[in-house]
Amino acid sequence: MTTDQSKAPAKRDRILDAAEHLFAERGFEGVTLRQIASQAGVDVALASYHFGKKDELFTAVFQRRAGELNDRRLAALAEAKRQAMPNTVSVEAIISAFLRPLEDVQREGDSGWQHYLALIAYVNNHTYWGQRLMSSAFDQLVTEFIGALKAALPEAPNDKIYWCYHNLSGALTLTLARTGRIDRLSEGACRSDDYQSAYDQMIPFMAAGFYSVCKA
Protein backbone atom coordinates (compact mmCIF):
# COMPACT_ATOMS: atom_id res chain seq x y z
CA MET A 1 0.00 0.00 0.00
CA THR A 2 3.04 2.28 0.09
CA THR A 3 5.62 1.43 -2.54
CA ASP A 4 3.01 -0.33 -4.66
CA GLN A 5 1.15 2.88 -5.21
CA SER A 6 4.16 4.64 -6.64
CA LYS A 7 5.42 1.67 -8.60
CA ALA A 8 2.31 0.21 -10.11
CA PRO A 9 1.29 3.30 -12.06
CA ALA A 10 4.80 3.60 -13.41
CA LYS A 11 4.61 0.39 -15.38
CA ARG A 12 1.05 1.00 -16.41
CA ASP A 13 2.02 4.36 -17.79
CA ARG A 14 5.08 2.98 -19.50
CA ILE A 15 2.83 0.57 -21.37
CA LEU A 16 0.63 3.46 -22.48
CA ASP A 17 3.68 5.46 -23.53
CA ALA A 18 5.17 2.63 -25.52
CA ALA A 19 1.85 1.79 -27.12
CA GLU A 20 1.28 5.44 -28.00
CA HIS A 21 4.65 5.63 -29.66
CA LEU A 22 4.38 2.43 -31.62
CA PHE A 23 0.71 2.70 -32.62
CA ALA A 24 1.38 6.20 -33.92
CA GLU A 25 4.30 5.02 -35.99
CA ARG A 26 2.94 1.77 -37.40
CA GLY A 27 -0.79 1.65 -36.79
CA PHE A 28 -2.87 -0.83 -34.86
CA GLU A 29 -2.10 -3.98 -36.83
CA GLY A 30 1.51 -2.99 -37.45
CA VAL A 31 2.41 -3.39 -33.80
CA THR A 32 2.46 -6.45 -31.58
CA LEU A 33 1.80 -6.59 -27.88
CA ARG A 34 5.22 -8.10 -27.49
CA GLN A 35 6.86 -5.07 -29.09
CA ILE A 36 4.94 -2.78 -26.79
CA ALA A 37 5.87 -4.80 -23.74
CA SER A 38 9.49 -4.95 -24.81
CA GLN A 39 9.73 -1.20 -25.30
CA ALA A 40 8.02 -0.62 -21.97
CA GLY A 41 10.33 -3.09 -20.27
CA VAL A 42 7.52 -5.20 -18.89
CA ASP A 43 6.12 -8.66 -19.42
CA VAL A 44 3.83 -9.40 -22.36
CA ALA A 45 0.88 -10.27 -20.18
CA LEU A 46 0.91 -7.04 -18.23
CA ALA A 47 -0.78 -5.09 -20.98
CA SER A 48 -3.65 -7.56 -20.99
CA TYR A 49 -3.80 -7.43 -17.21
CA HIS A 50 -4.21 -3.67 -17.14
CA PHE A 51 -6.15 -2.99 -20.31
CA GLY A 52 -7.71 -6.20 -21.55
CA LYS A 53 -7.66 -6.86 -25.26
CA LYS A 54 -5.41 -5.13 -27.75
CA ASP A 55 -8.15 -2.87 -29.07
CA GLU A 56 -8.99 -1.79 -25.55
CA LEU A 57 -5.38 -0.79 -25.05
CA PHE A 58 -5.55 1.20 -28.26
CA THR A 59 -8.69 2.94 -27.06
CA ALA A 60 -7.12 3.71 -23.70
CA VAL A 61 -4.11 5.28 -25.40
CA PHE A 62 -6.31 7.40 -27.60
CA GLN A 63 -8.50 8.66 -24.80
CA ARG A 64 -5.72 9.35 -22.34
CA ARG A 65 -4.79 12.79 -23.65
CA ALA A 66 -8.06 13.73 -25.38
CA GLY A 67 -9.47 15.46 -22.32
CA GLU A 68 -6.45 17.66 -21.77
CA LEU A 69 -6.29 18.60 -25.44
CA ASN A 70 -9.96 19.56 -25.37
CA ASP A 71 -9.40 21.65 -22.27
CA ARG A 72 -6.52 23.51 -23.84
CA ARG A 73 -8.47 24.23 -27.00
CA LEU A 74 -11.55 25.34 -25.10
CA ALA A 75 -9.43 27.65 -22.97
CA ALA A 76 -7.91 29.14 -26.13
CA LEU A 77 -11.37 29.69 -27.59
CA ALA A 78 -12.61 31.28 -24.38
CA GLU A 79 -9.61 33.57 -24.33
CA ALA A 80 -10.24 34.57 -27.95
CA LYS A 81 -13.85 35.37 -27.11
CA ARG A 82 -12.75 37.42 -24.15
CA GLN A 83 -10.31 39.43 -26.25
CA ALA A 84 -12.86 40.06 -28.97
CA MET A 85 -15.53 41.39 -26.67
CA PRO A 86 -17.88 42.99 -27.22
CA ASN A 87 -17.62 41.81 -30.84
CA THR A 88 -17.83 38.25 -32.08
CA VAL A 89 -14.59 36.38 -32.60
CA SER A 90 -13.04 36.47 -36.04
CA VAL A 91 -12.61 33.34 -38.12
CA GLU A 92 -8.85 33.75 -37.88
CA ALA A 93 -8.98 33.82 -34.09
CA ILE A 94 -11.19 30.73 -33.98
CA ILE A 95 -8.89 28.75 -36.24
CA SER A 96 -5.93 29.99 -34.23
CA ALA A 97 -7.56 28.77 -31.01
CA PHE A 98 -8.03 25.40 -32.69
CA LEU A 99 -4.43 25.09 -33.87
CA ARG A 100 -2.21 26.92 -31.41
CA PRO A 101 -2.70 24.49 -28.52
CA LEU A 102 -1.23 21.85 -30.79
CA GLU A 103 1.75 24.03 -31.48
CA ASP A 104 2.08 24.62 -27.75
CA VAL A 105 2.33 20.97 -26.80
CA GLN A 106 4.70 20.42 -29.68
CA ARG A 107 6.96 23.23 -28.60
CA GLU A 108 6.91 22.02 -25.02
CA GLY A 109 8.85 19.07 -26.38
CA ASP A 110 7.07 16.19 -24.67
CA SER A 111 7.61 13.37 -27.13
CA GLY A 112 4.49 11.66 -25.82
CA TRP A 113 2.41 14.49 -27.24
CA GLN A 114 4.23 14.27 -30.55
CA HIS A 115 3.27 10.64 -30.83
CA TYR A 116 -0.25 11.32 -29.66
CA LEU A 117 -0.81 13.92 -32.36
CA ALA A 118 0.45 11.51 -34.99
CA LEU A 119 -1.96 8.97 -33.56
CA ILE A 120 -4.84 11.40 -34.01
CA ALA A 121 -3.83 11.70 -37.65
CA TYR A 122 -3.85 7.92 -37.99
CA VAL A 123 -7.25 7.57 -36.36
CA ASN A 124 -8.86 10.46 -38.18
CA ASN A 125 -8.01 9.00 -41.57
CA HIS A 126 -8.90 5.47 -40.61
CA THR A 127 -12.35 4.18 -41.49
CA TYR A 128 -12.70 1.73 -38.64
CA TRP A 129 -10.95 3.56 -35.83
CA GLY A 130 -12.14 6.95 -36.94
CA GLN A 131 -15.74 5.87 -36.65
CA ARG A 132 -15.19 4.37 -33.26
CA LEU A 133 -12.99 6.91 -31.53
CA MET A 134 -13.16 10.36 -33.08
CA SER A 135 -16.73 11.22 -32.25
CA SER A 136 -16.70 10.27 -28.60
CA ALA A 137 -13.39 12.02 -28.01
CA PHE A 138 -13.79 15.21 -30.03
CA ASP A 139 -17.28 15.83 -31.35
CA GLN A 140 -18.33 17.93 -28.40
CA LEU A 141 -15.29 20.14 -28.78
CA VAL A 142 -15.65 20.45 -32.54
CA THR A 143 -19.31 21.35 -32.16
CA GLU A 144 -18.25 24.15 -29.86
CA PHE A 145 -15.86 25.50 -32.50
CA ILE A 146 -18.42 25.06 -35.26
CA GLY A 147 -20.81 27.13 -33.19
CA ALA A 148 -18.26 29.91 -32.95
CA LEU A 149 -17.69 29.75 -36.70
CA LYS A 150 -21.40 30.01 -37.36
CA ALA A 151 -21.51 33.10 -35.18
CA ALA A 152 -18.58 34.59 -37.09
CA LEU A 153 -20.18 33.76 -40.44
CA PRO A 154 -23.89 34.33 -39.82
CA GLU A 155 -24.82 34.16 -43.51
CA ALA A 156 -23.05 30.87 -44.13
CA PRO A 157 -25.16 27.94 -45.33
CA ASN A 158 -25.09 25.19 -42.75
CA ASP A 159 -23.48 22.50 -44.90
CA LYS A 160 -20.75 24.83 -46.14
CA ILE A 161 -19.47 25.36 -42.60
CA TYR A 162 -18.98 21.64 -42.21
CA TRP A 163 -17.25 21.23 -45.53
CA CYS A 164 -14.90 24.06 -44.64
CA TYR A 165 -14.14 22.45 -41.32
CA HIS A 166 -13.50 19.24 -43.22
CA ASN A 167 -10.85 21.02 -45.28
CA LEU A 168 -9.22 22.36 -42.16
CA SER A 169 -9.32 18.97 -40.50
CA GLY A 170 -7.79 17.23 -43.50
CA ALA A 171 -4.93 19.69 -43.87
CA LEU A 172 -4.26 19.51 -40.15
CA THR A 173 -4.33 15.74 -40.20
CA LEU A 174 -1.73 15.56 -42.94
CA THR A 175 0.39 18.01 -40.98
CA LEU A 176 0.20 15.90 -37.85
CA ALA A 177 1.06 12.77 -39.80
CA ARG A 178 4.50 14.22 -40.60
CA THR A 179 5.11 12.01 -43.59
CA GLY A 180 8.04 14.04 -44.89
CA ARG A 181 6.41 14.33 -48.27
CA ILE A 182 6.50 18.12 -48.35
CA ASP A 183 10.22 17.99 -47.61
CA ARG A 184 10.86 15.89 -50.66
CA LEU A 185 8.44 17.72 -52.93
CA SER A 186 9.82 21.12 -52.03
CA GLU A 187 13.42 19.86 -52.06
CA GLY A 188 13.94 21.08 -48.54
CA ALA A 189 12.18 24.44 -48.76
CA CYS A 190 9.56 23.17 -46.30
CA ARG A 191 9.87 20.70 -43.48
CA SER A 192 7.20 18.40 -42.08
CA ASP A 193 8.37 19.07 -38.55
CA ASP A 194 8.28 22.83 -38.89
CA TYR A 195 4.97 23.21 -37.13
CA GLN A 196 5.22 26.90 -36.68
CA SER A 197 5.41 27.59 -40.40
CA ALA A 198 2.64 25.10 -40.97
CA TYR A 199 0.26 26.88 -38.61
CA ASP A 200 1.39 30.37 -39.59
CA GLN A 201 0.29 29.79 -43.14
CA MET A 202 -2.64 27.53 -42.34
CA ILE A 203 -4.51 30.14 -40.33
CA PRO A 204 -4.80 32.79 -43.07
CA PHE A 205 -5.22 30.10 -45.72
CA MET A 206 -8.16 28.49 -44.00
CA ALA A 207 -9.73 31.77 -42.97
CA ALA A 208 -9.69 32.94 -46.59
CA GLY A 209 -11.26 29.65 -47.62
CA PHE A 210 -14.04 29.99 -45.07
CA TYR A 211 -14.81 33.55 -46.14
CA SER A 212 -14.81 32.58 -49.78
CA VAL A 213 -17.11 29.58 -49.48
CA CYS A 214 -19.37 30.81 -46.68
CA LYS A 215 -20.51 34.15 -48.03
CA ALA A 216 -24.26 33.77 -48.34
Next chain:
Amino acid sequence: MTTDQSKAPAKRDRILDAAEHLFAERGFEGVTLRQIASQAGVDVALASYHFGKKDELFTAVFQRRAGELNDRRLAALAEAKRQAMPNTVSVEAIISAFLRPLEDVQREGDSGWQHYLALIAYVNNHTYWGQRLMSSAFDQLVTEFIGALKAALPEAPNDKIYWCYHNLSGALTLTLARTGRIDRLSEGACRSDDYQSAYDQMIPFMAAGFYSVCKA
Protein backbone atom coordinates in the same frame (compact mmCIF):
# COMPACT_ATOMS: atom_id res chain seq x y z
CA MET B 1 -1.30 -21.76 -75.25
CA THR B 2 -4.93 -21.06 -76.01
CA THR B 3 -7.15 -21.11 -72.96
CA ASP B 4 -4.23 -20.45 -70.65
CA GLN B 5 -3.55 -17.10 -72.19
CA SER B 6 -7.04 -15.83 -71.51
CA LYS B 7 -7.32 -17.42 -68.12
CA ALA B 8 -4.01 -16.56 -66.50
CA PRO B 9 -4.32 -12.79 -66.81
CA ALA B 10 -7.85 -12.99 -65.47
CA LYS B 11 -6.69 -14.52 -62.21
CA ARG B 12 -3.77 -12.16 -61.97
CA ASP B 13 -6.07 -9.20 -62.31
CA ARG B 14 -8.56 -10.64 -59.89
CA ILE B 15 -5.81 -10.81 -57.30
CA LEU B 16 -4.98 -7.17 -57.90
CA ASP B 17 -8.65 -6.21 -57.68
CA ALA B 18 -9.19 -8.08 -54.45
CA ALA B 19 -5.97 -6.74 -52.96
CA GLU B 20 -6.90 -3.21 -53.97
CA HIS B 21 -10.27 -3.53 -52.28
CA LEU B 22 -9.02 -5.05 -49.06
CA PHE B 23 -5.84 -2.98 -48.66
CA ALA B 24 -7.91 0.17 -49.12
CA GLU B 25 -10.38 -0.90 -46.46
CA ARG B 26 -8.05 -2.31 -43.83
CA GLY B 27 -4.51 -1.27 -44.65
CA PHE B 28 -1.47 -3.37 -45.35
CA GLU B 29 -1.20 -5.28 -42.09
CA GLY B 30 -4.95 -5.55 -41.67
CA VAL B 31 -5.25 -7.92 -44.61
CA THR B 32 -3.92 -11.41 -45.12
CA LEU B 33 -2.92 -13.03 -48.36
CA ARG B 34 -5.49 -15.69 -47.62
CA GLN B 35 -8.28 -13.14 -47.54
CA ILE B 36 -7.09 -11.69 -50.81
CA ALA B 37 -6.84 -15.10 -52.42
CA SER B 38 -10.23 -16.10 -51.08
CA GLN B 39 -11.93 -12.98 -52.42
CA ALA B 40 -10.18 -13.43 -55.75
CA GLY B 41 -11.20 -17.08 -55.89
CA VAL B 42 -7.66 -18.34 -56.32
CA ASP B 43 -5.19 -20.33 -54.29
CA VAL B 44 -3.15 -18.61 -51.59
CA ALA B 45 0.15 -19.21 -53.27
CA LEU B 46 -0.81 -17.67 -56.60
CA ALA B 47 -0.31 -14.16 -55.28
CA SER B 48 3.23 -15.00 -54.28
CA TYR B 49 3.76 -16.65 -57.64
CA HIS B 50 2.75 -13.56 -59.57
CA PHE B 51 3.94 -10.76 -57.33
CA GLY B 52 6.43 -12.11 -54.85
CA LYS B 53 6.23 -10.89 -51.30
CA LYS B 54 3.23 -9.20 -49.74
CA ASP B 55 4.74 -5.74 -49.91
CA GLU B 56 5.51 -6.21 -53.58
CA LEU B 57 1.87 -7.03 -54.18
CA PHE B 58 0.94 -3.87 -52.33
CA THR B 59 3.30 -1.87 -54.50
CA ALA B 60 1.93 -3.43 -57.66
CA VAL B 61 -1.61 -2.52 -56.65
CA PHE B 62 -0.61 1.04 -55.93
CA GLN B 63 1.22 1.52 -59.18
CA ARG B 64 -1.33 -0.14 -61.42
CA ARG B 65 -3.61 2.86 -61.81
CA ALA B 66 -1.13 5.65 -61.05
CA GLY B 67 -0.14 6.09 -64.67
CA GLU B 68 -3.70 6.42 -65.93
CA LEU B 69 -4.58 8.86 -63.17
CA ASN B 70 -1.54 10.97 -64.03
CA ASP B 71 -2.52 10.92 -67.69
CA ARG B 72 -6.03 12.09 -66.92
CA ARG B 73 -4.83 14.90 -64.73
CA LEU B 74 -2.20 16.02 -67.20
CA ALA B 75 -4.81 16.03 -69.94
CA ALA B 76 -7.09 18.15 -67.76
CA LEU B 77 -4.26 20.59 -67.11
CA ALA B 78 -3.38 20.77 -70.79
CA GLU B 79 -7.00 21.45 -71.65
CA ALA B 80 -7.16 24.20 -69.03
CA LYS B 81 -4.04 25.78 -70.53
CA ARG B 82 -5.54 25.56 -73.98
CA GLN B 83 -8.73 27.25 -72.88
CA ALA B 84 -6.91 30.02 -71.06
CA MET B 85 -4.69 30.97 -73.97
CA PRO B 86 -3.17 33.37 -74.48
CA ASN B 87 -3.38 34.08 -70.75
CA THR B 88 -1.97 31.94 -67.98
CA VAL B 89 -4.30 29.49 -66.29
CA SER B 90 -6.11 30.64 -63.18
CA VAL B 91 -5.55 29.00 -59.81
CA GLU B 92 -9.14 27.79 -59.86
CA ALA B 93 -8.66 26.09 -63.19
CA ILE B 94 -5.45 24.40 -62.03
CA ILE B 95 -7.08 23.06 -58.88
CA SER B 96 -10.04 21.96 -60.91
CA ALA B 97 -7.78 20.07 -63.29
CA PHE B 98 -6.24 18.39 -60.28
CA LEU B 99 -9.58 17.35 -58.73
CA ARG B 100 -12.06 16.79 -61.54
CA PRO B 101 -10.40 13.67 -62.96
CA LEU B 102 -11.01 12.11 -59.56
CA GLU B 103 -14.64 13.06 -59.71
CA ASP B 104 -14.80 11.62 -63.22
CA VAL B 105 -13.56 8.18 -62.29
CA GLN B 106 -15.84 8.24 -59.28
CA ARG B 107 -18.86 9.10 -61.36
CA GLU B 108 -17.99 6.45 -63.90
CA GLY B 109 -18.81 4.04 -61.12
CA ASP B 110 -15.91 1.59 -61.42
CA SER B 111 -15.61 0.31 -57.88
CA GLY B 112 -11.97 -0.51 -58.50
CA TRP B 113 -11.26 3.20 -58.80
CA GLN B 114 -13.20 3.93 -55.61
CA HIS B 115 -10.98 1.54 -53.75
CA TYR B 116 -7.88 2.85 -55.42
CA LEU B 117 -8.61 6.41 -54.36
CA ALA B 118 -9.13 5.27 -50.78
CA LEU B 119 -5.81 3.49 -51.06
CA ILE B 120 -4.12 6.71 -52.10
CA ALA B 121 -5.54 8.30 -48.96
CA TYR B 122 -4.15 5.46 -46.86
CA VAL B 123 -0.72 5.68 -48.44
CA ASN B 124 -0.50 9.46 -48.39
CA ASN B 125 -1.08 9.58 -44.64
CA HIS B 126 1.14 6.66 -43.87
CA THR B 127 4.69 7.34 -42.78
CA TYR B 128 6.22 4.16 -44.14
CA TRP B 129 4.22 3.64 -47.32
CA GLY B 130 3.95 7.30 -48.09
CA GLN B 131 7.70 7.66 -48.15
CA ARG B 132 8.11 4.65 -50.35
CA LEU B 133 5.31 5.01 -52.88
CA MET B 134 4.02 8.55 -53.20
CA SER B 135 7.09 10.19 -54.68
CA SER B 136 7.79 7.68 -57.39
CA ALA B 137 4.16 7.55 -58.44
CA PHE B 138 3.12 11.19 -58.25
CA ASP B 139 5.98 13.62 -57.74
CA GLN B 140 6.47 14.25 -61.42
CA LEU B 141 2.80 15.04 -61.85
CA VAL B 142 2.65 17.24 -58.77
CA THR B 143 5.72 19.15 -59.89
CA GLU B 144 3.93 19.85 -63.13
CA PHE B 145 0.95 21.30 -61.25
CA ILE B 146 3.19 23.25 -58.90
CA GLY B 147 4.84 24.77 -61.94
CA ALA B 148 1.47 25.91 -63.23
CA LEU B 149 0.63 27.37 -59.83
CA LYS B 150 3.88 29.28 -59.75
CA ALA B 151 3.06 30.73 -63.14
CA ALA B 152 -0.39 31.73 -61.91
CA LEU B 153 1.04 33.27 -58.75
CA PRO B 154 4.31 34.83 -59.94
CA GLU B 155 4.86 36.80 -56.75
CA ALA B 156 4.41 33.82 -54.44
CA PRO B 157 7.32 32.87 -52.19
CA ASN B 158 8.55 29.42 -53.10
CA ASP B 159 7.83 27.72 -49.77
CA LYS B 160 4.31 29.13 -49.55
CA ILE B 161 3.30 27.39 -52.75
CA TYR B 162 4.29 24.05 -51.26
CA TRP B 163 2.49 24.68 -48.00
CA CYS B 164 -0.64 25.61 -49.90
CA TYR B 165 -0.39 22.46 -51.95
CA HIS B 166 0.02 20.57 -48.68
CA ASN B 167 -3.30 22.00 -47.48
CA LEU B 168 -4.98 20.96 -50.68
CA SER B 169 -3.46 17.50 -50.51
CA GLY B 170 -4.53 17.00 -46.90
CA ALA B 171 -8.12 18.06 -47.47
CA LEU B 172 -8.30 15.87 -50.56
CA THR B 173 -6.83 12.93 -48.70
CA LEU B 174 -9.44 13.13 -45.98
CA THR B 175 -12.11 13.35 -48.65
CA LEU B 176 -10.84 10.24 -50.39
CA ALA B 177 -10.67 8.37 -47.10
CA ARG B 178 -14.46 8.64 -46.76
CA THR B 179 -14.48 8.08 -43.04
CA GLY B 180 -18.08 9.21 -42.57
CA ARG B 181 -17.03 11.69 -39.92
CA ILE B 182 -18.53 14.70 -41.65
CA ASP B 183 -21.83 12.85 -41.88
CA ARG B 184 -21.96 12.42 -38.12
CA LEU B 185 -20.62 15.86 -37.27
CA SER B 186 -23.08 17.62 -39.56
CA GLU B 187 -25.91 15.29 -38.58
CA GLY B 188 -26.52 14.36 -42.17
CA ALA B 189 -26.17 17.79 -43.75
CA CYS B 190 -23.03 16.58 -45.56
CA ARG B 191 -22.10 13.14 -46.81
CA SER B 192 -18.65 11.64 -47.19
CA ASP B 193 -19.61 10.03 -50.46
CA ASP B 194 -20.96 13.22 -51.99
CA TYR B 195 -17.88 13.91 -54.04
CA GLN B 196 -19.45 16.51 -56.19
CA SER B 197 -20.25 18.78 -53.26
CA ALA B 198 -16.83 18.11 -51.84
CA TYR B 199 -15.07 19.28 -54.98
CA ASP B 200 -17.51 22.09 -55.69
CA GLN B 201 -16.64 23.76 -52.44
CA MET B 202 -13.01 22.68 -52.35
CA ILE B 203 -12.06 24.48 -55.54
CA PRO B 204 -13.05 28.01 -54.46
CA PHE B 205 -11.93 27.30 -50.90
CA MET B 206 -8.43 26.30 -51.92
CA ALA B 207 -8.12 29.00 -54.55
CA ALA B 208 -8.94 31.65 -51.95
CA GLY B 209 -6.37 30.13 -49.63
CA PHE B 210 -3.68 30.20 -52.32
CA TYR B 211 -4.41 33.83 -53.16
CA SER B 212 -4.41 34.83 -49.52
CA VAL B 213 -1.15 33.15 -48.56
CA CYS B 214 0.76 33.63 -51.81
CA LYS B 215 0.42 37.33 -52.36
CA ALA B 216 3.98 38.63 -52.31
Next chain:
DNA sequence: GTCTATACCGTGATAGAC
Protein backbone atom coordinates in the same frame (compact mmCIF):
# COMPACT_ATOMS: atom_id res chain seq x y z
C1' DG C 1 -3.53 -6.05 -6.16
C1' DT C 2 0.68 -6.18 -9.33
C1' DC C 3 3.41 -8.66 -12.06
C1' DT C 4 6.02 -12.66 -14.57
C1' DA C 5 6.69 -17.06 -16.86
C1' DT C 6 4.85 -19.99 -19.81
C1' DA C 7 1.87 -22.50 -22.61
C1' DC C 8 -1.88 -22.70 -25.95
C1' DC C 9 -3.77 -22.62 -30.17
C1' DG C 10 -4.85 -20.27 -34.27
C1' DT C 11 -3.03 -18.03 -38.26
C1' DG C 12 0.40 -16.00 -41.17
C1' DA C 13 3.87 -15.88 -45.03
C1' DT C 14 6.39 -18.52 -47.80
C1' DA C 15 9.17 -22.48 -49.85
C1' DG C 16 9.13 -26.60 -52.07
C1' DA C 17 6.73 -30.76 -53.93
C1' DC C 18 3.76 -31.91 -57.51
Next chain:
DNA sequence: GTCTATCACGGTATAGAC
Protein backbone atom coordinates in the same frame (compact mmCIF):
# COMPACT_ATOMS: atom_id res chain seq x y z
C1' DG D 1 0.21 -23.08 -62.13
C1' DT D 2 -1.48 -25.44 -57.83
C1' DC D 3 -1.47 -27.71 -53.32
C1' DT D 4 0.67 -28.77 -49.02
C1' DA D 5 3.88 -28.49 -45.31
C1' DT D 6 6.56 -25.76 -42.44
C1' DC D 7 7.69 -22.96 -39.02
C1' DA D 8 7.51 -18.56 -36.77
C1' DC D 9 4.68 -15.42 -34.63
C1' DG D 10 0.37 -13.49 -32.95
C1' DG D 11 -3.08 -12.66 -29.06
C1' DT D 12 -4.47 -14.33 -24.94
C1' DA D 13 -5.44 -17.44 -20.75
C1' DT D 14 -3.62 -19.32 -16.70
C1' DA D 15 -0.81 -20.39 -12.69
C1' DG D 16 1.52 -18.66 -9.35
C1' DA D 17 5.47 -15.30 -7.44
C1' DC D 18 6.04 -11.05 -4.96
